[in-house]
Amino acid sequence: MFDxxxxxxILHTISKNKLRTFLTGFSxxxxxxxxxxxxxxxxxxxxxxxxxxxxxxxxxxxxxxxxTQLPYKGMKPGRYIRFDNQTYSQLKADVSELQESSGRxxxxxxxxxxxxxxxxxxxxxxxxxxxxxIEKSAVIEGRFINEMDLKQKRKVSCIGTLAQxxxxxxxxxxxxxxEIQGVPFKVVGIFEDExxxxxxxVIYLPITTAQMVYNGQNRINQMMFLVGDAGIEESRAIESxxxxxxxxxxxxxxxxxxxxxxxNNVESFMQFQSLxxxxxVFVWLIGIMTIIAGIVxxxxxxxxxxxERTKEIGIRKxxxxxxxxxxxxxxxxxxxxxxxxxxxxxVLGVGLIELVSSFMPPDTPFFKNPEVNFQVAIxxxxxxxxxxxxxxxxxxxxxxxxxxxxxxRDE
Amino acid sequence: xxxxxxxxKSYPMxxxxxxxxxxxxxxxxxxxxxSIMGSSGxxxxxxxxxxxxxxxxxxGTYHLDQTLIKDLSETKAAQYRNKFLxxxxxxxxxxxxxxxxxxxxxxxxxxKVKRSERNKLAIEYLDKVGLKPWAEHMxxxxxxxxxQRVAIxxxxxxxxxxxxxxxxxxxxxxxxxxxxxxxLRSINEEGITVIIVTHENDIAERTDRxxxxxxxxxxxxxxxxx
Numbered sequence: 152m153f154d155x156x157x158x159x160x161i162l163h164t165i166s167k168n169k170l171r172t173f174l175t176g177f178s179x180x181x182x183x184x185x186x187x188x189x190x191x192x193x194x195x196x197x198x199x200x201x202x203x204x205x206x207x208x209x210x211x212x213x214x215x216x217x218x219t220q221l222p223y224k225g226m227k228p229g230r231y232i233r234f235d236n237q238t239y240s241q242l243k244a245d246v247s248e249l250q251e252s253s254g255r256x257x258x259x260x261x262x263x264x265x266x267x268x269x270x271x272x273x274x275x276x277x278x279x280x281x282x283x284x285i286e287k288s289a290v291i292e293g294r295f296i297n298e299m300d301l302k303q304k305r306k307v308s309c310i311g312t313l314a315q316x317x318x319x320x321x322x323x324x325x326x327x328x329x330e331i332q333g334v335p336f337k338v339v340g341i342f343e344d345e346x347x348x349x350x351x352x353v354i355y356l357p358i359t360t361a362q363m364v365y366n367g368q369n370r371i372n373q374m375m376f377l378v379g380d381a382g383i384e385e386s387r388a389i390e391s392x393x394x395x396x397x398x399x400x401x402x403x404x405x406x407x408x409x410x411x412x413x414x415n416n417v418e419s420f421m422q423f424q425s426l427x428x429x430x431x432v433f434v435w436l437i438g439i440m441t442i443i444a445g446i447v448x449x450x451x452x453x454x455x456x457x458x459e460r461t462k463e464i465g466i467r468k469x470x471x472x473x474x475x476x477x478x479x480x481x482x483x484x485x486x487x488x489x490x491x492x493x494x495x496x497x498v499l500g501v502g503l504i505e506l507v508s509s510f511m512p513p514d515t516p517f518f519k520n521p522e523v524n525f526q527v528a529i530x531x532x533x534x535x536x537x538x539x540x541x542x543x544x545x546x547x548x549x550x551x552x553x554x555x556x557x558x559x560r561d562e
Numbered sequence: 563x564x565x566x567x568x569x570x571k572s573y574p575m576x577x578x579x580x581x582x583x584x585x586x587x588x589x590x591x592x593x594x595x596x597s598i599m600g601s602s603g604x605x606x607x608x609x610x611x612x613x614x615x616x617x618x619x620x621x622g623t624y625h626l627d628q629t630l631i632k633d634l635s636e637t638k639a640a641q642y643r644n645k646f647l648x649x650x651x652x653x654x655x656x657x658x659x660x661x662x663x664x665x666x667x668x669x670x671x672x673x674k675v676k677r678s679e680r681n682k683l684a685i686e687y688l689d690k691v692g693l694k695p696w697a698e699h700m701x702x703x704x705x706x707x708x709x710q711r712v713a714i715x716x717x718x719x720x721x722x723x724x725x726x727x728x729x730x731x732x733x734x735x736x737x738x739x740x741x742x743x744x745x746l747r748s749i750n751e752e753g754i755t756v757i758i759v760t761h762e763n764d765i766a767e768r769t770d771r772x773x774x775x776x777x778x779x780x781x782x783x784x785x786x787x788x
Contacts, residue, residue, distance in 0.1 A: 156677060167659035466655045469616065470716070471644020471672040473637045552636070556607075556616045559655055 161484050171459070175452045175485070176492030179535060182445025183493050186438045186531050187500025187523050193434035195508070195521030197427050202519045206346025208285050209420040210381065212249075212390060214374045214397070215412040223404040232401050232410050236362075236369040243376075245396050248389045250379050253282035254371035256358050258332070264354060265330045266318040273314050274353040275331055277361030285375045286344065288355075293325050293340030300357040306364070309340035313351035329354070334364050378417060386417035438531070445535050450542030453485060457546040465555045474551035481547040482540055489539040493532040501528070563627060563723065563755050564590040564613065570621035571608055582608045583619070584778040590757065592723075595750040597758045597766040600775035607728065609775065610759045614647055614726050615639045627723055644672050648717030648754075652729035654709040656701040656716075662688060663697040666716045673720065680719075687715040691745060707738035714745060718754075725749060727758045731765055743768045 165172050216232045239254050255278055262275040282288075283295045288309075295309050308329065315324045315338075328335040336356060344350035362369060378389055390413050395405045403410040457464075464477055504521050511518065571583040582605045590596050600606040611617035612624065615631060624631045626646060634642065643649075656665045663684045670680035688694050691711040701709055710730060717725055727746065731739035743765060750756045758769060766772045767786055774782040 156671065156674075159677065160671065163664075164659070462655070463657055466657055467668070467672075468640060469614070469643065469649050469655075470669040471640050471720070473640040473672075475637065476672065554616060556611050559651060559653075 157479070157483070161480065161487060164480075164484060165488070171452075171456060172488055175449065175456070175488050176495070178448035178452065179445060179489045179539060180492040180496035180499070182441050182448070182535060183496030183528075183532055184500045184503075186441050187497060187528055188503065189434055189438055189441070190527060191500070191504040191521040191523045192518075193430060194523070195504075195518050196430065198521070199517040199519040200423055200427070202345070203517070204416075204420055204423070206287070206344065206350060207416065208287055208377055209416055210378055210386075211285055211416045212376050212378055212386065212393065213414040213416070214376075214393060215414075216372065217409050217412045219403045219407050220409040221404045221407045223407070224402060226402065230403070232397070232403060234371040234374060236371060238397070238400055239371050239374055241400060242374065242393065242396055246389065246392050248378055248381065248385070248392070249376040251281040251284050251377040253279035253285055253375050254358055255282075255373040255375070256361050256365075256367050256370055257372040258361055258365045258367070260332060260365075263332065264314070264318065266327065269318075270330075271314075271317045273317065274349065275356065276353055277356045277358040279358055281377075282355065282375070283342075285377060286346075286350075288342040288344050290340050290342045293338070295340055295342065296355055296357045301359045304360045304363050305357060306334065306336045306360055307339045307357065308336040309342055309355045310338055311351040311353045312341060312343050313348060314354055315341050317352070331356070332365070381417060383418055383421045386415055390415050442531060442535055442538070446538040446542050449485070449489060449535075449539035450546075453481070453539075453543035454546045457481065457550040460550065461553060462559065464550050464553055465559045468553070468555040469559065477551040478544075478547045481550060482543060485543040485547075486536060486540050489536045493536055497528055497532050563592040563594070564588070564757075565625040566613075566622065567624075568622040569609075569612065569619050569624065571605075571612065571617075571619045582778050583612075585622070586778075586780060588773065588780065590755060593750070593753050593755060594771065595747065595756040595758075595769045596771045596773060597760055597769040598773045598775060599759075599761060599763075599766050601761065603777075604775040605778045606759050606775050610726060610728055610757070613724075613757065614649060615643050640672075644669060644720060646723050648720065648722035648725045650710070650713050650717050650725065650727040650730045652732040654701070654706075654713045654733075656709055656712060658701055661698050661700050662693060662704065662712045665701070665712055666719055669716060669720045683719060684715070687719050688712070690718070691715045705738075706734050707741060710734065710738075710742050711745065714742070714749070718749060722754065724755045724757065727756065729760055730758060731760065731762065736764075739765065740768075 216234055219228045219230045219232065222228050243249055243252055255276055258275055258277060262273060263270045264273045264275065265271070278296065279301065280295060280297050283290070288295065290309065293309070296307065299305070300307050310324065318324065318329060319327065324338045324341060327338050329338060331354070361367060378386055381389060393413060394411060397411050398405040398407070467477060501523060504523060508521050566586050566588040569583055569586040572579045572581040586609060598606045598609060608617065612619050615634065618633065631642065657668070660668070663681060666684035666687055667680040670683060685694060685697055688697050691714055693708060693711055693715070696704060696708060701712070704712065730746070731742055734742060746756055746758070747768065758765065760766055770786060772784045772786060773780055
């Protein structure tokens with residue numbers, strides 16, 4: 152089956168029938184190419200959306216103060232609900248599902264941060280130590296804000312890599328002092344964050360220090376909690392517990408949707424997850440359809456090829472070709488063509504995806520790192536080649552059973 | 563060389579069947595040059611197909627060189643055809659994408675002869691039919707007579723015992739026809755049995771013996787007077 156003569160015969164036939172070879176090859180290459188592009192962009196879309204969730208922990212619930220809409224116990228609507236340290240500790244104590252937690256106190260005024268007289272407008276957040284987990288900040292040098300900082304109201308800060316770059320250029324920042332609204336803070340740590348440029352320009356301060364030096368008394372503007380591995384249902388239950396507890400503490404109706412705003416990240420993440428399961432199924436469905444179309448295409452072309460070669464096959468048989476030699480000639484020709492063109496389609500598809508991903512601006516929303524699982528791509532190609540061969544087998548067998556007299560009859 | 567006894571052949575035509583050969587007895591000796599004549603529908607092509615193992619027969623016996631040829635498998639038939647027989651057709655039946663030399667060499671490919679060896683032999687046989695300078699030409703660059711000579715070279719390259727020619731001159735003008743007949747005669751003189759199916763009298767007269775068929779029966783076996 153693998154003798155050199157046979158391959159020479161096949162290569163000779165292929166080289167003398169370029170159009171036919173091209174048409175067969177093109178349909179295979181196109182099928183694989185489309186499949187790769189589909190799978191690649193599906194993955195890109197998924198990576199992109201998952202990336203937008205990478206900024207923060209996905210199992211979190213964020214709570215903001217709002218304005219009441221409903222009258223309650225003789226109080227008029229329109230009251231502002233403001234949290235304080237007590238709200239924070241009471242809520243934590245009473246809703247047991249809330250695990251790691253942090254508050255944020257918004258420092259009034261502008262966020263000008265300066266080092267040695269040059270100032271930059273950067274983000275300043277005053278937080279609890281657990282904030283590191285909630286925001287997924289990765290400390291690469293030094294440390295994050297800790298309990299000791301809070302207890303002693305130390306004037307320390309942990310700064311993002313881009314903040315460091317702006318303030319200190321490329322020099323070391325640890326141990327240096329930066330000034331925020333005239334108050335000096337010692338840099339004790341540097342962190343990275345996957346949430347994009349803005350998140351890396353942030354400077355974190357201990358919340359107690361900030362409340363003290365910026366005249367915040369015990370105010371907290373925003374509270375954030377992790378809820379472990381709670382699913383959608385559980386996170387909704389926690390959400391309503393939190394609302395009920397806050398209603399009790401701050402005297403508003405538990406029915407009042409606007410009194411506090413709650414952002415349930417578990418729910419939106421899970422919704423995206425199921426959306427992606429659907430997209431993945433959809434992409435696969437289209438992929439399988441593409442492969443089937445490819446197989447039908449090959450089968451069709453093989454049929455035409457056999458028809459076109461009927462006379463040639465008849466001549467070969469009259470000259471002493473056995474049925475098996477006819478079948479193997481046609482099948483091996485089709486394997487050769489489909490394998491090579493499948494490979495070409497594979498390379499072109501992967502190449503295009505790589506090209507797109509290298510020329511795409513890194514901040515393109517909802518699209519990142521389109522890539523193809525190589526194993527999937529290879530097996531798709533193999534399936535197409537095998538199926539194409541099987542599709543060619545039926546016409547080839549028919550060709551082999553053609554009686555030479557029929558094939559040679561003059562039209 | 564060839565011995566047919568009481569050969570019957572019919573083709574199913576829907577519910578009925580068409581009885582094409584109705585008991586053919588025929589003996590062709592080694593080294594004979596015979597023509598088979600008959601009008602269309604007389605069964606001459608069917609007879610040639612049976613002789614060429616391109617078709618099966620229903621009844622009777624067919625011996626080729628003392629071998630009984632009956633109910634052969636496709637593979638076996640292919641091997642016998644390759645070993646014993648050479649074919650020449652009215653429409654030449656050269657493979658269009660192979661040049662003259664490659665066409666002539668093709669039967670040897672099925673005998674697993676090495677490429678260089680078979681190409682050398684092909685050139686030799688092309689030389690024999692006077693076409694050595696055309697070895698690299700494609701079939702569509704050759705005239706009808708040249709094509710038929712390539713086909714004859716191809717039929718001879720396996721050194722067959724019998725050469726079967728189905729209307730070999732049907733597509734040629736008379737001058738070229740006579741040249742082809744001359745070539746076939748010289749092949750016959752080398753000891754190869756030649757059987758020609760034709761409906762042209764002047765072609766048949768250039769063979770040793772004419773077998774006339776009508777309605778599936780042999781009506782005459784005439785010696786040709788030279």
